[in-house]
Amino acid sequence: MFTSPHDMGEQPKPPSPSTLPVPSPTTFDTSSPISHDASCPFCTISKVYLPYDPSSPPAPSSKSVSPELTFPNPSTFILLSTPLLTAFLDIMPLSPGHLLLCPRAHRPKLTDVTPDEAAELGKYVRILSAAVSKATGIQDWNVVQNNGAAAAQVVPHCHFHIIPRPELRDKRAERFTSTMFGRGQRDELDDEEGEKLAGEIRAAIAEVLLEDAEKAKL
Template sequence: MNELDQDHYPQSCPFCAIASAYPPTTSRSLLDYVPKEEDADPDRIQPNAFVILSAPDVMAFLDILPMTNGHLLVATRTHRKLIGDIEEAEGREIGFWLPLLARTVAKVTGVADYNIVQNNGVRAAQVVPHVHFHIIPRPETMPEVKNKSWTMFGRGQRNDLDEEEAVKLAGDMRSVLREELGRPADGDSKGRL
């Protein structure tokens, strides 16, 4: 058996730990899925989590090793290793939130260009064995990188998240996400999933 075919992931899942620290509300109002500032305490879990969204099936939080400012992760709440493992309701909820979160990232960072990346398995550069999407802003000026293809998909030059900056960034993202949820949408889905 090829070494890469074996499961080389850590025993505990950091994304499941975040989901446990931020349980979903029983409310059906979408605005209630965006933590209030007093409920968004990043010290609730170690390493700190800067949570933007805590919906029934989906979580969103800042990447602790961002490729660029505003790098956001969108993950299933329930532990699912690969995209093929997610259930229909989870897929619908991810599909609902990704455009809202992408607009939020673009507005907060002022960067209109971004990648949405989802890796499946160790050979595809999946580091955490839990389904998640990366929303990665691509500013006009990017640091020079030696291995662009791997950096694009989550490997390479990344920096630790600055916690002071992250508190402000996460607060701004929650505020803009609330505004996005208040916008009238096609199909009148305002305020409900």
């Protein structure tokens, strides 16, 4: 049974203070058509990181994707931000590139998402899987989605895990061998490593979208 650090209620140490503008994690724009829950960490991420065109992602140095925008909560390494969805790196990954994909609106379970959101989630599960494989070079992965406390969901906001699985011969697998089934030691994501990997995955998403567009012309 897989859980994320968010599911497990773990709170890594916050990043150092930043001079960047910091939106309040409990203040939401009531004029927005998107419904949010001020107590939900995924809603905070959804509110802070505004949508951008995934085929032309912001530069890694752009403030719009800065990990520190969620200060004083854990840093967020954003990978995707569309009008309907957000995706970001897991803060205590089971493997390099472990990410979470969720609807931007507050939807407690998969059955709560709208048909449009469900279609977009299905589309981007495939795109993100391909992008993470490109960025990490890891060719195998799990897709996991939990619904409800009995199914190991603690944060009541629908989300998919995409979890790359390095081969045992891959040196990166050494730290993660004991967590093959979601158990064992998990290390906090290093900020520098996370920022670099997030930029690589955003670029890989753009590549996958370009490849899809080229295939559609054939």
